[in-house]
Amino acid sequence: MSTLQPAATPESVSDEVIAPRTKVKKPKKSAAGDAAGALNSRWASFVAVVIAVLWTTPTVGLLVTSFRSQIDINKSGWWNAFANPGAFTLDNYRQALEPGSSASFTQYFINTIVITVPAVLLPIFLASLAAYAFAWMPFPGRNVLFVAVFALQIVPLQIALIPLLDIYTNKLGFGASYWSVWISHTIFALPLATFLIHNFMRELPGELMEAARVDGAGHVTIFFKILLPLLTPAIAAFGIFQFLWVWNDLLVSLIFLGGTPEVAPVTVRVAELAGTRGSAWYLLSAGAFISMIVPVIVFLALQRFFVRGLLAGGLKG
């Protein structure tokens, strides 16, 4: 990422020195090694900026809208808002966060938190245990089971939803409760989580485990004292993945929880509002950003781990 990489240095130097003089006519001498160098570097920057602007403008539009009054939003486009900066207001957020009002998202926001935390922790518990067994504990049928768990990554969660709903309501008596979503998210996350953590564990040196065994440590001790601390990067990568997945999920919550304020998360509420009150932009815009702020912060803070998780092969449900 940094421009100080040794590989980048000779190139960027020659780029700066030669490119301004030669331009496009003699691409041979514009020494940049990649396609960007084939274009005039000014054009390259221009195209990059155009893409960046295209990608951010829609979000900026809704963000600006969320700070305008209900009347202004429907009277003029958000791009007119800058002409009168005094008109910006926090009213939409006040309404959207005010506890007790029918427009409030607070309850739904709390539901999202309550749904997300166990739905991230539980698969980490179970997957790291299973991954340890698959990686370092010989037991009969181990390879077959591991391949089965691995292969389950391809099963789309849609195929399990309706029978699962039946099991929860008619066999376990959960009804529309958090337990249904906690367990469902865990189930759907297990194949990927086990696979990721297993791959990471396999790369740890076996001598580490053997030495501990010689010293008389049992598997439980090894798991907690030696492996868990080393696993942090893998768990962080998966944890962020799962956090974003659960926090942003619509389908699983929609099916197992419905839209009641007691249990439904923000995404379900926002989607519902978009259907029934599609022009209530003052509420929709504020609600959408309330639901986005947490994942964006988490993502920006822990981007490194997330990208690593993606690179390790983020196939899911």
Place this chain on the structure above:
Amino acid sequence: MVATLLSAAPSGIPEPFLRAESTLGKFMLMFFAIAFFAAVFGLVLFLASLFKGRTGEKAQGAIFAAPAVLLLAVGLMYPAILTIIQSLRGKSGDGSFSFANYSAMFTQPELLTVLRNTALWVILVPFLATAIGLLYAILIDRARGEAFAKALIFLPMAISMVGASIIWKFVYQYKQTDRPQIGLLNQILKVFGFETRQFLLDAPVNTLMLIIVMVWIQAGFAMTILSAAIKAIPDDIIEAARLDGVYGLRMFRYITLPSIRAALVVVLTTIGIGTLKVFDIVRTMTAGQFETSVVANEFYNQSFRYDAPGLGAAMAVLLFVLVIPIVTYNIVQMRKEA
């Protein structure tokens, strides 16, 4: 169907452990759940530690793996089999065995539209997102402020598809041409003297408008993976090519592209899989009306709104069947790369 299933809860579990109205109650429930799961976790470890000796060793491994394996068997395998059976038992899912649902899928005009739309999504989204992601990754490679430029494109990955749908629904917002516009796209049409359009209502343009949202989300993923792959090309290869007089577009064609081929396949297939299952965008923006439905959305509509769980199950099975070849290819490529 959801409502009837959810209300009929013959629960043996005391209500406070299932649901809570107050915020405090909800958090108590959450902490109780975490403690409960931790206790189960501890119990598994305790049980495992009881087994000693050589045979005990094997039992320990089985016990460590058991919770995950059991949960997957009961919560994923078994339901999947039930769904496959249900898809073969007529529209209601409990009649006699037949292929009626599958033949309906390929003959009924509305369902054929669903298949056509799904095909459009699966072809357009991976290629557009990958092309844009690759172009951007190359343009900003080693540029000043690269990390910031990446974050701009990548952020849509962090937000929910529901949020993304709201953002774009506002861009597409329609007002009659002579009135002041609030949607950016119609404002642009108006400035250039065109009539404003109902982007989400007019088929087949509306499907393209939904596809744009998915491309917007996925381009950041493509960019991140491809950027990492480009940076991983060994410098000596580039140097050698340069000594041979290979520059610019030829460098891209003969060095960069072949070097990142595996990453390209992974990106295309991963986005393809995600696109096949796209539900949130369609449901939030059009609910599948106006000829915009796709398989994953039709699964939901048939199962929960049109009271045709058998047909819904067939949609889920179709999704599964369509995903298999892409995933297989994806995994084979990843293996090769690893």
